[in-house]
Amino acid sequence: xxxxxxxxxxANADSITGGVSCDERIxxxxxxxxxxPDSGLITVAESVGVKLLPPRKKITVLxxxxxxxxxxxxxxxxxxxxxxxxxxxxxxQGFNFVTNGRKRESLTGNATxxxxxxxxxxxxxxxxSEYLSTEICTSRQKRFSLVTFVDSPGLVxxxxxxxxxxxxxxxxxxxxxxxILVFFDPMGQALCKRTLNIVERLNDKHGxxxxxYLSKADEAGGESDRQRVMMQIVQxxxxxxxxxxxxxxxxxxxxxxxxxPSRCVNQIxxxxxxxxxxxxxxxxxxxxxxxxxxxxxxxxxxDTLLNDRQTSAGNRRARCKTCFLTLLGFCVPLALMALxxxxxxxxxxxxxxxxxxxxxTLSLYLSPVVKVFESFSAxxxxxxxxxxxxxxxxxxxxARFSFRTQxxxxxxxxxxxxxxxxxxxxxxxxxxxxxYEEYLRQSVSDHDMDL
Numbered sequence: 078x079x080x081x082x083x084x085x086x087x088a089n090a091d092s093i094t095g096g097v098s099c100d101e102r103i104x105x106x107x108x109x110x111x112x113x114p115d116s117g118l119i120t121v122a123e124s125v126g127v128k129l130l131p132p133r134k135k136i137t138v139l140x141x142x143x144x145x146x147x148x149x150x151x152x153x154x155x156x157x158x159x160x161x162x163x164x165x166x167x168x169x170q171g172f173n174f175v176t177n178g179r180k181r182e183s184l185t186g187n188a189t190x191x192x193x194x195x196x197x198x199x200x201x202x203x204x205x206s207e208y209l210s211t212e213i214c215t216s217r218q219k220r221f222s223l224v225t226f227v228d229s230p231g232l233v234x235x236x237x238x239x240x241x242x243x244x245x246x247x248x249x250x251x252x253x254x255x256x257i258l259v260f261f262d263p264m265g266q267a268l269c270k271r272t273l274n275i276v277e278r279l280n281d282k283h284g285x286x287x288x289x290y291l292s293k294a295d296e297a298g299g300e301s302d303r304q305r306v307m308m309q310i311v312q313x314x315x316x317x318x319x320x321x322x323x324x325x326x327x328x329x330x331x332x333x334x335x336x337x338p339s340r341c342v343n344q345i346x347x348x349x350x351x352x353x354x355x356x357x358x359x360x361x362x363x364x365x366x367x368x369x370x371x372x373x374x375x376x377x378x379x380d381t382l383l384n385d386r387q388t389s390a391g392n393r394r395a396r397c398k399t400c401f402l403t404l405l406g407f408c409v410p411l412a413l414m415a416l417x418x419x420x421x422x423x424x425x426x427x428x429x430x431x432x433x434x435x436x437x438t439l440s441l442y443l444s445p446v447v448k449v450f451e452s453f454s455a456x457x458x459x460x461x462x463x464x465x466x467x468x469x470x471x472x473x474x475x476a477r478f479s480f481r482t483q484x485x486x487x488x489x490x491x492x493x494x495x496x497x498x499x500x501x502x503x504x505x506x507x508x509x510x511x512x513y514e515e516y517l518r519q520s521v522s523d524h525d526m527d528l
Contacts, residue, residue, distance in 0.1 A: 181213065224356070
């Protein structure tokens with residue numbers, strides 16, 4: 078893309094004053110609610126077995142297209158700094174991340190993956206890590222503070238060999254990026270089959286994220302030439318079943334150059350509006366996800382406390398059953414022992430210990446048992462005693478192993494869970510409501526908000 082990047086002030090007034098946009102502050106605060114090491118939602122959720130992912134503080138925009146389509150030039154125009162190399166040759170050899178930061182810095186592949194941990198699976202693609210880089214600049218032009226651009230290698234047909242599987246990497250990045258900008262240039266490479274094949278596969282999964290643009294429109298000749306180029310591109314796209322859809326749009330864009338005026342309609346602001354719309358949608362999605370995650374945590378904590386109460390009640394029933402069976406198991410040998418002892422003790426000794434009335438009462442209750450026991454033969458008595466002893470052991474074993482108690486929460490753990498539940502309901506949800514109000518007040522009047 079031809080053109081000259083306009084110079085800007087030393088570090089932007091926004092940067093000097095430390096100004097932060099409302100959307101940027103909302104995304105930052107939401108991220109903080111998740112990642113706070115002491116009371117963040119991720120820490121709270123982990124305590125009840127729920128795994129949450131923190132929201133990203135910026136949207137990710139993937140730029141793709143054939144080589145020399147103007148992807149890098151667009152990034153330079155958007156941030157108003159010369160960050161990416163541009164030219165007719167294939168300047169972008171790998172995947173370059175361009176993001177806003179505190180100072181100008183360039184990062185290599187390993188540092189890039191540390192900066193973007195959610196992109197670490199890129200290491201699984203052979204040869205990609207060596208071709209990853211990040212350019213950090215201080216620009217805060219347009220909405221750059223909320224955007225991370227991913228500049229992809231220029232795509233070509235023929236014998237061109239890439240040091241990695243560029244098709245699969247772009248498709249994988251398409252799963253993570255919030256917006257995918259496809260640039261077609263009018264200089265003969267727009268119908269690159271590799272580009273069209275990748276676009277078709279991306280459209281199958283993420284058609285709502287794709288945006289098509291005819292770049293370098295000012296270099297396409299006259300209006301009739303531009304129309305002819307666009308017709309060729311649209312015809313080629315419509316040959317693909319997945320891309321033949323109603324409402325297809327492909328604005329013409331080029332980098333404005335005051336030294337090279339053009340009568341061609343420049344719709345480059347449409348790209349900015351697409352980015353703006355994606356940012357707004359991301360803010361809404363983040364706030365909605367925050368609310369849903371709060372509900373998930375509340376439900377998990379409530380279920381944990383309820384299950385603990387049910388477990389405690391079950392443990393009490395198990396203890397009662399265990400005590401009953403244990404008592405019953407000990408009563409059998411104690412009764413046999415009592416019969417043996419009472420049978421061997423003289424009547425005078427019993428009267429001396431229990432008194433005459435106690436002795437008569439004991440004889441009244443035990444005499445039927447003694448008579449039944451004496452009615453059996455010696456062998457039967459032996460078997461009976463053995464059976465009762467076996468029954469005693471059986472009851473004790475059942476009491477020991479059949480009614481085990483389950484672990485429950487300690488009083489401290491229950492208090493902590495209750496405090497976390499109150500924190501999510503009273504603090505996080507209140508904060509989320511205020512953030513949503515801040516977001517809506519950007520476009521809705523105070524009168525409507527009071528409704």
